[in-house]
Amino acid sequence: MASTKEYRDFILEQLSEAPNITCRPMMGEFLLYSNNVLFGGIYDDRLLVKIVPETAEYHMPEELPYDGAKPMYLVEDLDNKPLLTEIVLTTLAGLKQK
Numbered sequence: 001m002a003s004t005k006e007y008r009d010f011i012l013e014q015l016s017e018a019p020n021i022t023c024r025p026m027m028g029e030f031l032l033y034s035n036n037v038l039f040g041g042i043y044d045d046r047l048l049v050k051i052v053p054e055t056a057e058y059h060m061p062e063e064l065p066y067d068g069a070k071p072m073y074l075v076e077d078l079d080n081k082p083l084l085t086e087i088v089l090t091t092l093a094g095l096k097q098k
Contacts (some may be wrong), residue, residue: 001044001045002028002029002044003028003029003030003042003043003044003045004045007042007045008023008030008042010078011032011042011047011078014078014079014081014084015032015081015084015085015088016081017081017082017084017085018034018084018085018088018089019034019035019089020034020035020036021033021034021088022034022036023042026041029041029042029043029044029065029066030042034088034092035092037092037095038050039088039091039092039095040072040075040088040091041065041072043065043066044065046063046074047074047075047078048063048065048072048073048074048075049072049073049075049087049088049091050072050073050091050094050095051070051071051072051073052090052091052093052094052095052097053094054090054091054093054094054097055073055087055090055091055094057090058073058087058090060073060074060075060076060087061073061074061076062074075087
């Protein structure tokens with residue numbers, strides 16, 4: 001099942017407080033970037049972010065974006081813009097450590 005453009009628009013609005021968010025379509029799904037750094041995506045109308053040690057404190061469940069992929073964290077509290085921004089910033093900080 002592909003993600004809908006309506007869900008993409010909703011997620012982009014919810015991430016509007018995070019820095020320089022861009023979105024690129026990829027095979028029916030959407031990859032999410034901040035300042036040109038890939039941090040997550042929208043898969044089957046779910047917001048998933050890359051797993052880094054720094055985001056373990058948020059206790060998000062792990063899910064597969066698609067069969068054969070590495071697990072990612074599922075972001076469930078989509079109505080909390082400050083929390084979403086914090087999760088994105090924490091994920092980006094963890095990605096810089098790699």
